[in-house]
Amino acid sequence: MTQSLHIFPEFIQNAWDKSGFSALTDIQERSIPDQLENKDMIIESPTGTGKTLAYALPALSKLNPEVKNAQVLFLAPTRELAMQIYEVCQKFTENSGLSGASLIGGANMQRQLDKLKKKPQYIVGTPGRVKELIQNKKLKVHEVKTIVIDEADHIIEAGFNGDVEQVIAATLKDRQLVFVSATINNKTEEWSKKLAVGPVVVKVEKEAVKSEVTHTFMVSDYRDKVDNLRKLIRHTPGIKAMVFINSSMKMDEFANKLEYKKIKLGVLAGNSTKQDRQKVLNDFKIGKIPVLLTTDVATRGLDIPDVTHVVHFEMPEDVKQYVHRSGRTGRMGKEGTVVSLVTKAELTSVKKWTAKMNVPLQKQFLDHGEVIIKEDTVKPRTSDKRTAGQKSGKPAHRKSDTSKNKR
Incomplete structure (x- = not known):
């Protein structure tokens, strides 16, 4: 107390x-x-x-x-x-x-x-x-x-x-x-x-907010983003991810591609009915579906606990939007991971935003079915505490959270 x-x-x-x-x-x-x-x-x-x-x-x-x-x-x-x-x-x-x-x-x-x-x-x-x-x-x-x-x-x-x-x-x-x-x-x-x-x-x-969030990126051609997202979901045990799309017009296209690959997911769009919204949110909260495909507008004001990953499938407009999306994970002092699926051209923006936030940006990739986070890809201006599971060349497994956390 x-x-x-x-x-x-x-x-x-x-x-x-x-x-x-x-x-x-x-x-x-x-x-x-x-x-x-x-x-x-x-x-x-x-x-x-x-x-x-x-x-x-x-x-x-x-x-x-x-x-x-x-x-x-x-x-x-x-x-x-x-x-x-x-x-x-x-x-x-x-x-x-x-x-x-x-x-x-x-x-x-x-x-x-x-x-x-x-x-x-x-x-x-x-x-x-x-x-x-x-x-x-x-x-x-x-x-x-x-x-x-x-x-x-x-x-x-x-x-x-x-x-x-x-x-x-x-x-x-x-x-x-x-x-x-x-x-x-x-x-x-x-x-x-x-x-x-x-x-x-x-x-x-924004810089005053303390959390155990790892900011990462995966370089991907735009046409390969769906498949890389599928691999990330498949090879991350216990994942509970919010995946952000910029426009609801593309939601069905991406959702259909992922569902074809046997990925269980829910779609939360701004034009979703109240009944559909409630069902999708409940299913996601209780873990019935591990992935929530959504837009910024559709998630305004929602408080969803225990989100392990935020995925920027499409890039935010600016650092403010990046921070707001990313804040969906690592809440109450818990660990979380932010993954930006970026083209080579988009990587420049993510580097600039994380540098402004003064947080490390690390490269994430898949190696023989394991998700690897490469340490110190892009360093912040000052030294920062490493999050568990981020040793160079080792799988990004996370320890279970058993401590009492801050609210």
Whole structure:
């Protein structure tokens, strides 16, 4: 138990210990104190750095179980992200006497109304459904003291900012606003500052994120990428890989080629139906399928645990997109591998990005059915700790993770 956790109620401390986390992450250390002082916040931190707990713990710690009305609203742009936040809140309010409700678009309205009759103290939902229930006087928000807007940039991109503004306007003026995102551009920051009052801005730099991630590349002609991906999957025991394609137009073509080679996979595209998305995500999470072929848009806001590999099948546009994708693995201090399938021309960009991130870039290749990582192919500007299984000329086997990790 880190000393900082003693500021939280006992039920949160117990849930923290049960989760096996050892210490607060950088974004949690830097943002929680101001949130506990009810300051408006703008928080930017990359995927995998513990953003959810960074805003959930202070918000939940201020709930009063004696007040039988909603006191905290968590708003998210997608139903998947809303449910993930709800699951975290349930976990960290266990044995607290507090209750919550998930209010997401597309779900059964009557069931949600039944949940509201039980007077939950925290609400997690999508902006449109929460706004609708407030306007229909089914959700009372006069006791709301904190509103968290997660994936704020995606809220704007999806056109939900108007709904969020109406939800905020329905609450009392002295409530706290917390805007959170993995990436916050100028438009999102300006929108947040327009709604917030003197917000504290906390941003974690990409270089400050600590993880045990190995960044590698495999040189491949474009026409050979599918076959090299197949070999990588075949010869990596226990692989759980997210494979990124730039456009959903090519998804079916690549998926068909891999499935023809007997590779089990799921496809998650921006135009996937809600039912298809849910089934694919569940199958991937439980290990029924080892590979998830996806796009950046389709995975926005998703938190998928224990991803062992991120594969850049097609190259990101810039270093920011490279970091965001790569952050899907090596979460909570666990080991992970990033593989860029690159042509000789594309290799220059990957070298430049990893150099900017100050992380080693290593060459990965297949030798007699074994995946080999060649050490020190491209070194960072400063010395960096080697990850287990990266000895020169030896198979890139990974040790099992049995330690208690950071969140």
